[in-house]
Amino acid sequence: MKYIALRASYFRVRVAYMSIPTDFSIGNVDPAIKTIESIGSPYLGLAINSLYALSNGSRPSELRDVPIHSIFHVQLCDGYVQQPASEEQSSHSDMLPGQGNLNLAGFVKVIAASGYKGSWSLAKIDSKKAKKSFIDNAYDAYRALVNLLDEVERSHPQIKFETPNMPARVYTSGVEFLEFSVDDESHYQITQILSSLCFRMERKHISKAVELWRQGSVNIVLNNEKKGFSRSSFLEHGPSLCAIGLRVRDSADTVERASALGASLFSQAVGSSELEIPAINGVGESLVYFIDDEQSDLHRVWDIEFNPVTKSEAVQPCGVRRIDHIAQTMKFDEMQSWLLYYISTFEMEKKPVVDVIDPSGVIYSQVLESPEGEVRLNLNGADNSETFASKFLTSRFGAGTQHIALLSDDIFETSKILEASRFERLQMPDGYYNDLKQKYGLAEDFVNKLQASNILYTREKWRIFSNIFSTNF
Template identity: 50%
Template sequence: MKLSVATTSIPGDLLEKLETIADAGFTGVELYEPDLTGFAGTPEKVGAHTRALGLSVDVLQPFHDFEGQTGKARTGAFARLDHKLDLMQGLGARTLLVGSATDPATISDEDALCGDFTELANRCAERGVRAALLALPWGKCVQADAQALDMVNAVNHPAFGLALNSFFSLADGSQPARLRDIPGDKLFHVQLSDAPAMDFDIRHLKSHFGLLPGQGGLNLAGFVRVIARLNYDGPWSLARVSDTTQSSRDSFARDGFRALVSLLDEVARTEPAMRAPLSDLPQRVYPTGFEFVEFAADKDAERELAEMLAALCFRKERQHVSKDVALWRQGAANLVINSDPKGFAAESFVQHGPTVCDMGLRVRDADQTVTRATALGTPEFSQPVGVGELDIPAIKGVGGSVVHFIDEKSDLHRVWDIEFDPVPRTEAIPPAGLRRIDHVAQTMRYQEMQSWLTYYTTTFEMDKTAVVDVVDPSGIVLSQAISSPEGEVRLNLNGAGQRRTFAGAFLADRFGAGVQHIAFLSDCIFETSGHLAEAGFSRLEIAENYYIDLKSRFGLEGAFVDKLREGNILYDRDGDGEYFQIYSTPIFDGFFFEIVERRRGYQGYGARNAPIRLAAQMRYQQAQKVG
């Protein structure tokens, strides 16, 4: 199976683009002609370099405004065609991608259009190449796949076929099933691109909304399935992606390969007509819970964090047998404080200060999890293992973190008994009713959000929600939640831009992306609130105006609102579902904890309360500076 990507999606000069594409695992490219035009070398040199990297030039693009021209413009169009064919022969390219004409002067005479495309096909055949017609929604005469197919059938030439772009085919709400009657031998090229699932006219958006597969809401799996049943055997290519979604050259190529392979693999598992893109690739992994979250700290940060955990009624239960690593526990929530002067945590502390450096997820098979992740391009993580320690499978996460995997097929789930000794208890600390970790929120730059999303959704069996705009007092923060199907693992991805926002300040102070808060699940928020008050928990103070508005917004009883106000508890409701939130005051220049309760199937995260929380955090920080 050929996996291809358009060079226009990769930053850098042409040779850098090609090397990055090959390193990511692709086998072919769509060569964007301006990349070649700006390169100081011959097409033959580019073609030879491409082949030396193990790549093929599957497509040369773009070729626009060819058909329907008259007079000198028509003569010029055929001269441009001959030039393109010369380039193709030098490059060793197989297919010319022809976008339907958008020039307002294009004539609408179908016979004339068919005659132009017939001559194009003849000239391609003479050179031993072929052309694929892509219907552009903003084209003058050919705007839809059906129109392009009619033209291909009218020309009826083996060197002239159809190209499809999933964005153009699906973004207007059309269903993939309408493509099932395309003759397989007429389909020359397929581009895969995602977009938000919404009602819009894509003629007004053109290429500005392209996303990698899985980042949007289009039915790409259905699109691929229909095309596979046509016995399509050409490249599966990533079309040009909007510049606003990209970060670095390397990360886009890596994300693109991961997204493309994951999509094709998903379809191949249930579609006999589809070949798997990679052999022996394990299925996406179902995470069944958070096993632990680990903090990197020095002695001062350890004391500050330990005080906060004690106020949350966590207990220090175990100490590592040979390292300065402690386990704090309440219910099924395991928090690890690593202040050992050597190892990955120590390096993380030097780079980021006090930070979450590691996360452990419970899975059914830890080794298979690592196998899938590494096959998709994620680096495996390892460090020296001491005597009596377990070698726990792990991968490098995004933002410089690590993700370990715990299963019950071996001794991995006994890590706390094997590597840690119990800590003698001098005082019994009653728990506050925190049952487990509900969700973990990670903050990153806007440009990194889609990369993190692709990392998680291609490795793990997780669903995503729509992106939400959160109004910070100093700007906008984008938030997207992803979770396992039953909510055992929930992650919030928050994209920050401005330094003045609370999230933006966290990024600047941490020197990069990372976990900004951890939420714990309670079965009774009011009972938990009482225990926390007795333990001296420092919680965020919520403005009185919030509770006045809350009473009228949801029609709540006064006594109920008074209980919320007394505990600085935030409230949200969605249908019959209810959600309660308590926030700690921030530590480490922006990190904080949250306590939540979910009632009657509430699945959200209290998005409408986020501006209230952010305003309270800003007030707290300003008061700390004044104090």
């Protein structure tokens, strides 16, 4: 080390030494600082990597005693404290900020507040499974770094970085609509499904082949236009969910932040009586539209662009109140990118990644949700080509929405109404209910009640989940 310091002095360059967990001769940050301080050269300093500093459970506050003049370089790298929750996570030793669970905001805050004025860099993404291009990795890295520094600036105004001026992360208060691209044949099929789910067609577009189907606060849009984005989506992916509309406080702020973080904006020509709804590109070449709560006329889109239809007969609702969650399936590397896309743009909290066992492999699932649970997304990452999720990717020619879950307050009452409306549900084998009885110690009468309605049952700690699945479309 002394020799390195002498050579650095001779060439008038600064050398930053980084201690890593496998370096047993130096060990961690404290011994490295003592070594550097004992040499006392202005050309030899410390490089700190957040993964190495925090992954053993250390707190960012422990770095307050590091002499600020000794820190030459800082690397920001996410990971997992102690053991990773998922097998897949263990193969990603270096992750971008936001992809792991380390307290990187606290790490940056402590070092910046101490007076560090140097650069903030990202460590190399060290994943044997990385399949994305350098350009895609650069976009992800930019989004992750800017979002992290912006988070620190907003929580500690005395700390300033050279980041883009943009609005804060956006609060999403709900899903305003789901839009499906269809043709004549798939339009008939989907309307049959919606009718059996007790949805009713409420409105038609004033000038386009677009319908609004509704139940509770769930708005389903069927787009059978022969031109425009929806048609292009249909030709590329077949009948599928091509757009999601989210309710936000300010759509202009939303697209401004998304754009500043690298999202692509979308626009297409609109008619004279139509609203120009702000949108960005989303998962699997779909769109994400933004509807203001009160800032503009966007929240009146159903009144402005649609006419009510004459109701021939009343339809009894089946008890669906709102959208519970939307599951989007993609390859694992894409999942990491879309995770950053969502948590950097919106106020969303991520849950730990869990391994979902498939008969042909493992699917990695991560839940994102708004603070009050109004919007919940399941991101499912698949690598094994034989898993059900991977087959979905192949059949759809890429990532997309795999299923939509609707919330009911009374699953048994909903099941009864769906039985009368001839909703085609997934039939569960008898062995499933025998296993339920043994696994959860359920009463036989209750298990029989579940089986009679083909209701699935899961219990996690104090939470109970009951589900009715449709057949595949």
